[in-house]
Amino acid sequence: MEGRKGVISLAVFILAAAGFPWILTNEYYISILILSGITAIGVVGLNLLLGFAGQISLGHAAFFGISAYTSAILTTNYGFPVLAGVIIGIILSALVAFLIGIPALKLKALSLAMATLGFGLIVYIFLNETITLTGGPSGFVGIPRFNVLGYEFYSDLAYYYLVAGALTLVIIISLNLINSRTGRALKAIHSSENAARVMGINVFRFKLFVFVLSAVFAAMAGGLYAHYLSFVAPSSFGFHASLQLIVMAILGGMSSVWGGVIGALFLTSMPEFLRMYEELETILYGLILILCMMFMPQGLVGGLSRLSGYIADKLFKRRLK
Amino acid sequence: MSKNTALLKCSDIYVRFGGVMALSGVTFFAEKGAITALIGPNGAGKTTLLNVITGMIPQSEGSIEFKSRDLSNVAAHIRSQEGMVRTFQNLEVFSHMSVLENVMTGAHNRYNYSVLDSIFKTPRYFARETECRDAALEKLNFVGLEKEWSLPALDLPYGKQRLLELARSICGEPELILLDEPAAGLNSRETKNLGEVISAIRQDLGITVVLVEHDMELVMSISDEITVLNFGQVIAKGTPRDIQNNQEVVEAYLGSED
Amino acid sequence: MDLGSALQYLISGLTVGSTYGLTALGFTIIFNATRVINFAQGEFVMLGGMLAVFFAGFFNFGLFPAIVLAVACTTLVGVCMERVAIRPVQGANVINIIIITIGVSIFIRGVVMIFLGKDTFALPPFFGTEALYFLGATIIPQSIWILLITMLVLLGLRTFFNNTIFGKAMLACSFEQKAAHLVGISVDRMVMLSFAISAMVGSIGGVILAPVTLTSYDVGIMLGLKGFASCILGGLGNPFGAAAGGLIIGVLESFGAGYVSSAFKDAFAFIILLVILFFKPSGIFGRADIERV
Numbered sequence: 001m002e003g004r005k006g007v008i009s010l011a012v013f014i015l016a017a018a019g020f021p022w023i024l025t026n027e028y029y030i031s032i033l034i035l036s037g038i039t040a041i042g043v044v045g046l047n048l049l050l051g052f053a054g055q056i057s058l059g060h061a062a063f064f065g066i067s068a069y070t071s072a073i074l075t076t077n078y079g080f081p082v083l084a085g086v087i088i089g090i091i092l093s094a095l096v097a098f099l100i101g102i103p104a105l106k107l108k109a110l111s112l113a114m115a116t117l118g119f120g121l122i123v124y125i126f127l128n129e130t131i132t133l134t135g136g137p138s139g140f141v142g143i144p145r146f147n148v149l150g151y152e153f154y155s156d157l158a159y160y161y162l163v164a165g166a167l168t169l170v171i172i173i174s175l176n177l178i179n180s181r182t183g184r185a186l187k188a189i190h191s192s193e194n195a196a197r198v199m200g201i202n203v204f205r206f207k208l209f210v211f212v213l214s215a216v217f218a219a220m221a222g223g224l225y226a227h228y229l230s231f232v233a234p235s236s237f238g239f240h241a242s243l244q245l246i247v248m249a250i251l252g253g254m255s256s257v258w259g260g261v262i263g264a265l266f267l268t269s270m271p272e273f274l275r276m277y278e279e280l281e282t283i284l285y286g287l288i289l290i291l292c293m294m295f296m297p298q299g300l301v302g303g304l305s306r307l308s309g310y311i312a313d314k315l316f317k318r319r320l321k
Numbered sequence: 322m323s324k325n326t327a328l329l330k331c332s333d334i335y336v337r338f339g340g341v342m343a344l345s346g347v348t349f350f351a352e353k354g355a356i357t358a359l360i361g362p363n364g365a366g367k368t369t370l371l372n373v374i375t376g377m378i379p380q381s382e383g384s385i386e387f388k389s390r391d392l393s394n395v396a397a398h399i400r401s402q403e404g405m406v407r408t409f410q411n412l413e414v415f416s417h418m419s420v421l422e423n424v425m426t427g428a429h430n431r432y433n434y435s436v437l438d439s440i441f442k443t444p445r446y447f448a449r450e451t452e453c454r455d456a457a458l459e460k461l462n463f464v465g466l467e468k469e470w471s472l473p474a475l476d477l478p479y480g481k482q483r484l485l486e487l488a489r490s491i492c493g494e495p496e497l498i499l500l501d502e503p504a505a506g507l508n509s510r511e512t513k514n515l516g517e518v519i520s521a522i523r524q525d526l527g528i529t530v531v532l533v534e535h536d537m538e539l540v541m542s543i544s545d546e547i548t549v550l551n552f553g554q555v556i557a558k559g560t561p562r563d564i565q566n567n568q569e570v571v572e573a574y575l576g577s578e579d
Numbered sequence: 580m581d582l583g584s585a586l587q588y589l590i591s592g593l594t595v596g597s598t599y600g601l602t603a604l605g606f607t608i609i610f611n612a613t614r615v616i617n618f619a620q621g622e623f624v625m626l627g628g629m630l631a632v633f634f635a636g637f638f639n640f641g642l643f644p645a646i647v648l649a650v651a652c653t654t655l656v657g658v659c660m661e662r663v664a665i666r667p668v669q670g671a672n673v674i675n676i677i678i679i680t681i682g683v684s685i686f687i688r689g690v691v692m693i694f695l696g697k698d699t700f701a702l703p704p705f706f707g708t709e710a711l712y713f714l715g716a717t718i719i720p721q722s723i724w725i726l727l728i729t730m731l732v733l734l735g736l737r738t739f740f741n742n743t744i745f746g747k748a749m750l751a752c753s754f755e756q757k758a759a760h761l762v763g764i765s766v767d768r769m770v771m772l773s774f775a776i777s778a779m780v781g782s783i784g785g786v787i788l789a790p791v792t793l794t795s796y797d798v799g800i801m802l803g804l805k806g807f808a809s810c811i812l813g814g815l816g817n818p819f820g821a822a823a824g825g826l827i828i829g830v831l832e833s834f835g836a837g838y839v840s841s842a843f844k845d846a847f848a849f850i851i852l853l854v855i856l857f858f859k860p861s862g863i864f865g866r867a868d869i870e871r872v
Contacts, residue, residue: 125843191414194413199406200401239804293668297668
């Protein structure tokens, strides 16, 4: 049952993703979709950690940053092929996640939040201050466009399909993991670590696994980001960015892989639309966040399904009368 | 009682919490294939002993031997993999899962396949998942929850959540299961049914049972052997009949229970 | 390492650390009442400084009335926040409430940005501008004021928690809400009071620091993070541990900036924090809690 619903959702998603560029032909919309898709890759990964395993990371943007900068520096300064740069960036992020995860994942709740937050800030400060390597606060420019085997994803449309493909891959991996013993182990850890241990689950290993996996997804997003914008700056990977990822996961709905996708799409595109209110943008953004959490505690995915349930209920009742 | 046939041997267990001595020199055996009850007034250290046996907390001194292997300093999940599973006094049902998934989680290591198998949905994944699902349904049937398999676990009434924990803990086919007050919060009909399920677990599945319980009727009717704890020490051991006639036990209970 | 510069770093560390400590104190008070980390805490600190600057310039009635008004207004903001955004979602998931506090912090920052602008402001020092020289270190009078006011706030809170019925009721709430409710304490009112006190303490922290480090609409973010770090360092849930944590972070940061590298000044606080978390997860003054199974 769970499986069939998953397949249908996936089919709908792939159709929608393939169809979007035909409906939204405007270049500007395509670029918003590309950025949403890139962010969604990271948020889906973070949601595996946060929504399924119940472990918080307030420094996740650091993994975006490590990979984006690694690939940017290797390709721009040292002439590495883009694919090699991205892969090395991902590997480096995974390694850092592994090393930081070993001590950090022994911590619980707010201490874990603080440790990951601290880690994220340290990476951010490092990116800001090692000016000879990273270009410092003003950023790193001239990063080549993503290309594989001589094919350059030059047009935004081509890049859109690249990102959509990567996101689909990440979603499929996540869905398959959730519907397996790994997914059950993660959910078990979320509700009771002790009970999970009693079931023979190596709690620490699974936490570390999902932490590294979510860092890998974030790093994938980081690589795609750097080679799309051709420019990276530390401010995209600071505390605010990490917070943004968390907010997207929660606002979208933590109990579903789709929540991350919807949260990323909503919160990446919303500021673009709020931009017409100029000065009021920040205020509106804060307000929407507050109202969404007050009135849709299950997130957008939960809110939508509740809304449809409510409507169905109303119609049904009216018919009874 | 021959010590050589014991499946579980805890010898001279001491546990200190700060200045408080929760267990002082407890020696406890569970014979293979038997139901061994562990009783005692509140605060006697029963749950602490279960926690030490299953590796939730470390003992200050003493050793734990299971299937003649020393597991004194082994992590909890490895003890479980060795075939020792427990339930919890304050239900620890997995809240984000269905009833069936809860039970399937119990067989986490029995139907093993790798992360890559699940990512690529290999034939091995499907084969193992089907086996695991069948085993879980069979266990649900065993405890009488077959109709509720698809419900979210937290939608079950309290009594059925207790049964769910039982089904979950036998799904990995352990050799020893330790039950921490399984009848707490159950009415008399549910308790009677629980007694039958526990007896069947021993009888039909051949699983050794250690039972921590306050309900004396349940304890006396299904146990083969009873150990009584008071203030962190063993004050009596014997058959249900021995224990019922033991003066010290009666005093321990009258002295502290209302 | 000569004595003069060491003393200098110590004093500037204590000066900044006082504000971290007061911020951390605010976190702790709300955490104890609600189990929520209030991410808008840094904005209370920012509001204190920014409003004082605004009132001082706008009304022209002198620095002290402006400061008192700024602290009072921020306290009111804290109370409003509780009434409008926190109380209606009582009993919701802690993580949802945390997101709401993040929303509130973004909202407050946005409002201040629109009405007071994006510029950096300075508040005049409270009394005296003549620096004192002591064992080779230069001490500006404001540092002394900061330390003095911080001590007064701590002393005041201590008296409040130990000797007043409201303070004791708040303590009771932080230990066991249900029991507090059963003995007739209005938990709602205590939560509101906790927001009021946090906002007040935070804004005092902001006001006293504003003459030394300047202020702008976005200073709340870093101050909030350092405050959060301080209360984890001091052991979450212990208000005076949190205040001490703030002082420790301020001092270590100041020495790090002085002796190692000023570029990485902000990183020191967090590196120290990670080291402590990894080796003593319950914080310096926290007790390791025993988990019941």
